[in-house]
Amino acid sequence: MTVVGVVGAGIMGAGVAQNLAQSGHAVRLVDISADAVASALERIELNCRMSRMLGGPAVDAGEVLAAITAGTGLDLLADAEVVIENIPEDESLKHELYRRLDAVCQPGCVFVANTSAIPITRIGSWTGRPEQVVGVHFMNPVPMKPAVELIPGHHSSAQALATVRELLASMDKKPIDVNDSCGFISNRVSHVFMNEAAYLVYEGVATAEAVDEVFRSCFGHPMGPLETLDLIGVDTVLQSIEVLHEHFADSKYRPCPLLKQMVDAGLLGRKSGEGFYRHGPDSRGPADRAGRNGHLAAVRSGSEN
């Protein structure tokens, strides 16, 4: 059993905490928002209860929750042997967090960056322990996904990597080794096609449903890129595309203006009830949007017909 800190209690952090707890580890789950912590614990309980219904093993939600100590203060991480960071893809936020983690965590603690795109070597440079910083890109939903990307930073030590490999093995995760580069493999590719899918809608080439239908029916993907975008969150995807664009300084990563407009409009996908699709009965109905002009009205017409 390892004492593992999980920082950031969003979808990814909650999934990582659940997976760790199911694997017999003692988890310290921390978020600056008490509401986020409460929601994460609710989500973990529901995920555990639904595990068997969705084709997974039967999971005792009580046992999983008992292995998780949750709170809003980083002092919870004082005895952690490994800390997995899952906060939003904002460099200034992450920089500040790693500075504070360095101060509060024991010297031997290994930091795992579950980042979407930021290079691990850069994250390591924000700490006084770059040899103990390793990147692991978990996939959502974490407990259901069998593999992760494992990314050493330039200074990552063999010992730190061995610690992380051992932890991943205990979680039944197969690590796929990737050299350090912005976006690694998965997000370097997936965010380009999600962004390009948004452009197809923005330019009026196709509806969101048509784009996703091509990926599902022609490519055999379980979900289309715009459904995936709604699931991850329009704001989250935009942040990662902006990181790719800034890092490579290459126009092929230019963010689609529609994504920016949707974020400004609060259309963030599943978590806000509406993105490229409507999610649930509380979102505004078609009549409310009939008078809108421009791309936002056109975007979702496919989901209303």
Add this chain to the structure above:
Amino acid sequence: MSDTARADLRRFITAKYPAIELTDDQDIFALGFVNSLFAMELVMFVEKTFGTQIPNDELRLDHFRSVNAMVQLVHRLNAPTSQASNA
């Protein structure tokens, strides 16, 4: 109760999938685009709307497969309470 439950469930599903013509005995999972995420949303919706926690042994895809199946589930969940109050 059943009419309210039926209407609430129909509204929830058609708000999410406005393109389908939903019948009460239709297998929504067989439509091809309803996935495990929506199954989870259905569970949350039923628990929140009808103010009850679904016992783990009732958490089966078959119980969420159609409007009729969900209405029956809601009835079963409410039955013990009404029996208790009558006792």
